[in-house]
Amino acid sequence: MFKLETHCHTSEVSGCSRLPAVQLVTQLKRSGYGGAVITDHFHHGYFDSLTGSWTQKIDCFLSGYRAACEAGAQAGLHIYCGLEFRTTTSDNDYLLFGATPELLYSTPELHRYTIPQLRALADREGLLLVQAHPFRTGLTREDPALLDGVEVFNGNARHDSHNDDALRFARENGLLFFSGSDHHETEDRGRGGMVLPREPKDEADLVRLLPSAGLLPDILLEFFPVKPEK
Numbered sequence: 001m002f003k004l005e006t007h008c009h010t011s012e013v014s015g016c017s018r019l020p021a022v023q024l025v026t027q028l029k030r031s032g033y034g035g036a037v038i039t040d041h042f043h044h045g046y047f048d049s050l051t052g053s054w055t056q057k058i059d060c061f062l063s064g065y066r067a068a069c070e071a072g073a074q075a076g077l078h079i080y081c082g083l084e085f086r087t088t089t090s091d092n093d094y095l096l097f098g099a100t101p102e103l104l105y106s107t108p109e110l111h112r113y114t115i116p117q118l119r120a121l122a123d124r125e126g127l128l129l130v131q132a133h134p135f136r137t138g139l140t141r142e143d144p145a146l147l148d149g150v151e152v153f154n155g156n157a158r159h160d161s162h163n164d165d166a167l168r169f170a171r172e173n174g175l176l177f178f179s180g181s182d183h184h185e186t187e188d189r190g191r192g193g194m195v196l197p198r199e200p201k202d203e204a205d206l207v208r209l210l211p212s213a214g215l216l217p218d219i220l221l222e223f224f225p226v227k228p229e230k
Contacts, residue, residue: 001195001198002199003034003194004213005028005033005036005181005183005192006039006082006178006192007183008028008183009038009182009184010038013041013064019186021038021068022068025068025075025079027189028077031189031190036080037082038068038082039082039084042084042086042110043087043111058104061083065101078199080200081099082203087115091138092140092142095151095178097128097206097210098204100202119146127207128211131149132182133161135163147175149170149178150166150167150175150178151166151180152166153167153178153180154166154179154182155191157188159182176210176211192216193216194213195213195214
């Protein structure tokens with residue numbers, strides 16, 4: 001079994017995080033995870049603040065991921081590339097699993113995509129599109145037809161994500177269940193994640209394994225293994 005953190009942020013890229021990648025990796029390893037998806041915030045505000053070419057901007061965005069990869073190699077923690085996406089017209093957040101650095105470099109102006117455009121990209125490239133914490137105050141639920149899954153458990157200690165409502169929404173619409181700590185600070189560590197049958201080899205393998213994963217923390221193990229109702 002392989003314990004995976006699906007939602008975490010580095011301070012190198014995400015302004016809301018207080019944890020540099022090295023410290024984040026240390027906390028994840030001590031919390032018993034075998035791997036983590038780095039999901040730094042990917043939105044127009046961040047990219048519009050950067051200068052240079054698209055390649056240079058993606059270099060900046062991947063700085064936290066790459067620092068985590070380096071620290072993870074030393075600590076024995078497998079790091080996967082991901083992102084938490086936000087459009088130009090909404091405060092909703094979406095986790096994108098399977099996105100490699102190569103894909104990010106080859107998709108200019110990705111930060112300006114609409115959700116239908118992101119859905120098309122996910123279908124074309126074999127990605128999973130998951131709405132994060134959809135029931136937080138001020139957010140709206142996405143059209144289920146555009147989603148693969150929903151973050152039914154968000155462990156962030158400073159937000160009420162109304163996880164019970166998110167679980168109900170996912171069940172009613174036949175969407176995959178996801179769980180993540182939303183790790184920004186030390187108090188967030190070990191509060192969520194997924195249990196996979198084995199260690200994914202890479203981002204594509206991760207996408208293959210996630211639909212049959214179990215959920216963390218222990219209070220969610222009644223849904224293990226998860227098979228959404230159709």
